[in-house]
Amino acid sequence: MIKAYGLTKRYGDRTVVQDLDFTVHPGTVTGFLGPNGAGKSTTMRMLLGLDTPTRGRSTIGGRPYATHGAPLTQVGALLEARSVHPGRSARNHLLALAHTHGIPRSRVEEVIALAGLTGAADRRVKGFSLGMGQRLGIAAALLGDPATVILDEPVNGLDPEGVLWIRTLLRSLAAEGRTVLVSSHLMTEMALTADHLIIIGRGRLLADTTVDELVRQAGGASVKVITPQPDDLRTHLTHPDVEITTVAAADAPLHELRVRGAEAAHIGTVAAAHGITLHELTPQTVSLEKAFMDLTQEAADHRSQPPATRNPTPLTGAAA
Numbered sequence: 312m313i314k315a316y317g318l319t320k321r322y323g324d325r326t327v328v329q330d331l332d333f334t335v336h337p338g339t340v341t342g343f344l345g346p347n348g349a350g351k352s353t354t355m356r357m358l359l360g361l362d363t364p365t366r367g368r369s370t371i372g373g374r375p376y377a378t379h380g381a382p383l384t385q386v387g388a389l390l391e392a393r394s395v396h397p398g399r400s401a402r403n404h405l406l407a408l409a410h411t412h413g414i415p416r417s418r419v420e421e422v423i424a425l426a427g428l429t430g431a432a433d434r435r436v437k438g439f440s441l442g443m444g445q446r447l448g449i450a451a452a453l454l455g456d457p458a459t460v461i462l463d464e465p466v467n468g469l470d471p472e473g474v475l476w477i478r479t480l481l482r483s484l485a486a487e488g489r490t491v492l493v494s495s496h497l498m499t500e501m502a503l504t505a506d507h508l509i510i511i512g513r514g515r516l517l518a519d520t521t522v523d524e525l526v527r528q529a530g531g532a533s534v535k536v537i538t539p540q541p542d543d544l545r546t547h548l549t550h551p552d553v554e555i556t557t558v559a560a561a562d563a564p565l566h567e568l569r570v571r572g573a574e575a576a577h578i579g580t581v582a583a584a585h586g587i588t589l590h591e592l593t594p595q596t597v598s599l600e601k602a603f604m605d606l607t608q609e610a611a612d613h614r615s616q617p618p619a620t621r622n623p624t625p626l627t628g629a630a631a
């Protein structure tokens with residue numbers, strides 16, 4: 312279990328992480344999300360004793376990271392810009408790490424295979440692509456068979472096969488009962504990988520929630536219905552859990568409704584049973600990316616503007 316108690320980091324007069332309290336539980340993948348510059352890497356560095364908090368503290372397995380005797384066997388970590396001697400081969404890099412932690416050579420071979428580096432293990436690291444470097448970093452993180460795994464942007468630079476590999480790997484590590492904390496700014500990828508989400512913006516906690524709950528808070532799933540008989544449909548769908556709103560066309564022959572709390576199949580069956588004509592029946596899933604953007608809107612330091620239109624409508628002199 313990872314615990315943060317009021318973690319705060321200030322650089323000069325800038326507070327980049329502020330009063331973060333959270334718990335990362337074993338047996339689940341916890342996604343650590345936030346826009347660029349939100350403070351994810353800084354927080355992870357503090358958890359790993361690489362940055363000293365200005366205030367607050369954190370523990371991994373009940374103790375501060377620095378007090379773990381052989382950290383590689385307790386906590387495996389991949390941080391951005393991990394330094395590996397460029398002249399060393401991947402295998403020699405892992406052997407050196409294993410040697411300092413009393414880890415057998417056979418485990419080095421295991422993690423090389425696990426990370427898909429078998430064919431590249433004897434090549435010098437300086438020739439590695441970004442994705443291969445990530446695979447080596449993950450192999451190193453798993454070398455000591457740690458109970459806690461902390462990975463900062465592990466899918467960075469990975470090809471689609473690598474992204475899928477990470478997803479499967481993280482889920483199996485969690486299924487084995489390990490504590491897995493993984494940062495990303497890719498909401499959609501995290502939604503596929505993580506069970507729980509800790510979302511920060513400008514160093515502050517914005518949400519500590521499950522993927523399902525975030526979807527629910529963002530409006531949940533709904534069904535778009537277009538029908539010329541909205542009143543009949545409303546009557547027959549009446550139920551305390553069902554919410555029906557009119558989206559458009561109040562005085563047109565066709566009405567667009569948005570139904571929450573009932574599945575499309577149920578709505579179709581009810582409509583058929585009562586002879587109600589439907590012109591459209593489409594399940595709408597909330598965009599997790601949009602939910603994330605909405606949540607972090609106020610807290611994004613770097614958000615791009617949509618590109619200017621090439622042929623903007625000329626102003627005609629009317630006051631806006």
Ligand SMILES: Nc1ncnc2c1ncn2[C@@H]1O[C@H](COP(=O)(O)OP(=O)(O)OP(=O)(O)O)[C@@H](O)[C@H]1O
Pocket residue numbers: 322327345346347348349350351352353354496
């Ligand atoms: N050593 C440092 N000195 C001064 N400012 C720093 C230092 N390290 C980080 N920062 C600042 O702290 C803020 C948080 O940075 P951090 O790298 O933790 O964010 P992040 O959420 O990991 O971002 P990204 O998704 O872009 O990697 C940024 O504004 C960054 O410029």
